[in-house]
Amino acid sequence: MSGARANAWKRLGQRALGDHRIFQLQEQRYESPRNAHVIDAVVLHAPDWVNVIALTPQRACVMIRQFRFGTGAVHWEIPGGMIDPGEQPLAAAMRELREETGYVSARWVGLGSVAPNPAFQSNRLHTFLAEAALLEGGQELDPSEDISVQLVPESELDGMLASGTIDHALVAVAFHKLDLLRRGLEVR
Amino acid sequence: MSGARANAWKRLGQRALGDHRIFQLQEQRYESPRNAHVIDAVVLHAPDWVNVIALTPQRACVMIRQFRFGTGAVHWEIPGGMIDPGEQPLAAAMRELREETGYVSARWVGLGSVAPNPAFQSNRLHTFLAEAALLEGGQELDPSEDISVQLVPESELDGMLASGTIDHALVAVAFHKLDLLRRGLEVR
Numbered sequence: 077m078s079g080a081r082a083n084a085w086k087r088l089g090q091r092a093l094g095d096h097r098i099f100q101l102q103e104q105r106y107e108s109p110r111n112a113h114v115i116d117a118v119v120l121h122a123p124d125w126v127n128v129i130a131l132t133p134q135r136a137c138v139m140i141r142q143f144r145f146g147t148g149a150v151h152w153e154i155p156g157g158m159i160d161p162g163e164q165p166l167a168a169a170m171r172e173l174r175e176e177t178g179y180v181s182a183r184w185v186g187l188g189s190v191a192p193n194p195a196f197q198s199n200r201l202h203t204f205l206a207e208a209a210l211l212e213g214g215q216e217l218d219p220s221e222d223i224s225v226q227l228v229p230e231s232e233l234d235g236m237l238a239s240g241t242i243d244h245a246l247v248a249v250a251f252h253k254l255d256l257l258r259r260g261l262e263v264r
Numbered sequence: 265m266s267g268a269r270a271n272a273w274k275r276l277g278q279r280a281l282g283d284h285r286i287f288q289l290q291e292q293r294y295e296s297p298r299n300a301h302v303i304d305a306v307v308l309h310a311p312d313w314v315n316v317i318a319l320t321p322q323r324a325c326v327m328i329r330q331f332r333f334g335t336g337a338v339h340w341e342i343p344g345g346m347i348d349p350g351e352q353p354l355a356a357a358m359r360e361l362r363e364e365t366g367y368v369s370a371r372w373v374g375l376g377s378v379a380p381n382p383a384f385q386s387n388r389l390h391t392f393l394a395e396a397a398l399l400e401g402g403q404e405l406d407p408s409e410d411i412s413v414q415l416v417p418e419s420e421l422d423g424m425l426a427s428g429t430i431d432h433a434l435v436a437v438a439f440h441k442l443d444l445l446r447r448g449l450e451v452r
Contacts, residue, residue, distance in 0.1 A: 082329035082338045082412040094282065094289075096306040098384065101284070104333060110410040117333035118284040120308075141270035144382035145292060145305035150270045151382045188426075190433040192381065194332035194339045196286065201433065222298040224270040237440070238376075238449035245378040245389065245437045252425070252440035261426035 083109040090119075098122060098158070118196060125192070125201045126169040127156030129250050130179050130209035136227040138179050138209055143222065152226075152242045154250060155179075165189075165202035173206060175216040177225045181206035187253040188264040192246060203250040205257070271297040278307075286310060286346070306384060313380065313389045314357040315344030315438050318367050318397035324415040326367050326397055331410065340414075340430045342438060343367075353377075353390035361394060363404045365413045369394035375441040376452040380434060391438045393445070 085106040093101035099122040107114050130138040143150050155176040159168040166184060173179055187203040217223060228236070236242045237251055257263045273294040281289035287310040295302050318326040331338050343364040347356040354372060361367055375391040405411060416424070424430045425439055445451045 082331060083410065084336075084338065085331050085333070085410075087336070093284075096281075096289070098306065101282075101289075106333060108408070108410055111407055113407040115333075115408045118286065119334055143270060143273050145273070145294060145303075146307055146384040146386050147379055147382040148272075148275070148386070149382070150272065151379070188428055190428070190431050190436060191335055191339070192433050194335040194337070194432055196334040198334050198336070219299060219301040220296070220303045222271065222273075222296055234444060234447070234449060238444040238451045240376055240378070240452040243378050244382055245380050246433055248378060248437050248440055249433045252436055252443070255440070255443065256422060256426040259422070261422060263426045264428040 085109060088114065093118065120197045122197065122199045123158045123161075124165065124189075124199050125156060125158055125246075126165050126172060126204065127154050127201065127246065127250050128169045128173045128204050128206055129154055129187070129254055130173055130177070130181060130206040131230065132179075132209050132227065135230045137230055137233060138173070138177050139226045139228050140176055141224040141226055151244050151247075152228075152236065153244050153247050156246075159202075166204065169202070169204040169206070173209070174212070176221075176223050178211050178213045178215050179206075179209045180212045181209040183207040185257070186263075187250060187257060190246075190249055201246055201249070203253055205254060273297060276302065281306065308385045310385065310387045311346045311349075312353065312377075312387050313344060313346055313434075314353050314360060314392065315342050315389065315434065316357045316361045316392050316394050317342055317375070317438050317442055318361055318365070318369060318394040319418065320367075320397050320415065323418045325418055325421060326361070326365050327414045327416050328364055329412040329414055339432050340416075340424065341432050341435050344434075347390075354392065357390070357392040357394070361397070362400070364409075364411050366399050366401045366403050367394075367397045368400045369397040371395040373445070374451075375438060375445065378434075378437055389434055389437070391441055393442060 185205040
């Protein structure tokens with residue numbers, strides 16, 4: 077590696093902009109260490125999120141399809157959601173898998189965490205692998221959810237990710253972490 | 265695959281919430297096809313984004329480090345940014361690589377696009393590979409940018425991604441697409 081070090085900016089203040097249920101917006105005033113330039117940056121605070129790659133004994137991945145308000149389209153996804161206040165990431169992952177799909181697992185592996193978008197989001201996404209996942213019950217959906225469960229053979233996943241059939245960035249990140257784990261790397 | 269189909273929700277209306285320079289917020293009212301439940305969903309409209317994996321003839325990746333206001337921390341990233349109005353994704357990728365790092369390339373390969381977060385964002389991220397990248401000039405930074413250029417040997421990238429040293433989800437997605445390309449898959 078080469079090059080100069082990147083420096084932290086100095087935070088001069090902040091103010092709340094609005095509460096939008098799934099996230100809160102804040103304006104933060106920062107001063108550049110390079111030229112003392114001052115910027116008012118908008119920051120989106122959401123709870124940390126989880127998502128889950130659940131694999132059945134028959135080598136299928138438990139995927140979901142749901143309409144998303146951001147894009148106005150139905151996407152291929154893996155189960156996941158917001159961590160509740162005081163909840164541990166693994167507990168949230170187990171809960172979201174069960175509620176959204178009815179599947180459970182006794183074999184959980186952490187796939188680490190990422191920053192969904194450091195440019196304007198403060199939260200993290202924690203990813204888990206649930207092996208030997210089994211269907212135990214029905215879905216437990218909120219009135220505001222409409223989720224279709226779909227079993228996808230593991231052998232089809234890379235093709236779906238390459239082609240853009242699976243086009244949700246945060247879902248792709250989970251499968252990338254699993255790839256790295258399977259190549260023998262320690263994922264965090 | 266198995267399971268019921270996921271259905272689109274019916275949009276009943278929308279209203280602007282606010283303009284935050286790098287994105288605009290809108291509230292969209294939707295009705296569920298499952299139970300006629302009505303929800304007011306917040307949608308973040310940003311321009312499409314690009315990012316670039318630039319590799320030098322010496323098999324190094326041209327990475328950047330910069331302080332990010334969302335997390336209040338310095339992250340390892342690849343060059344990228346917002347597509348200007350009327351600009352093509354490839355042109356934006358060439359521009360961002362040059363402005364942020366001073367590197368240029370004559371060999372560009374598309375790595376497809378993803379939805380950064382379909383749950384509440386409408387935009388897409390377009391990813392490119394720039395091969396045989398060469399340093400042609402200096403950086404051209406906005407007053408609001410402070411970017412350190414770092415050359416990272418390609419052989420170190422998977423380790424940095426697995427360990428979370430590279431923890432920006434949208435950067436990880438780019439390297440995932442490159443992996444899929446190198447495994448012989450057609451990426452879109």
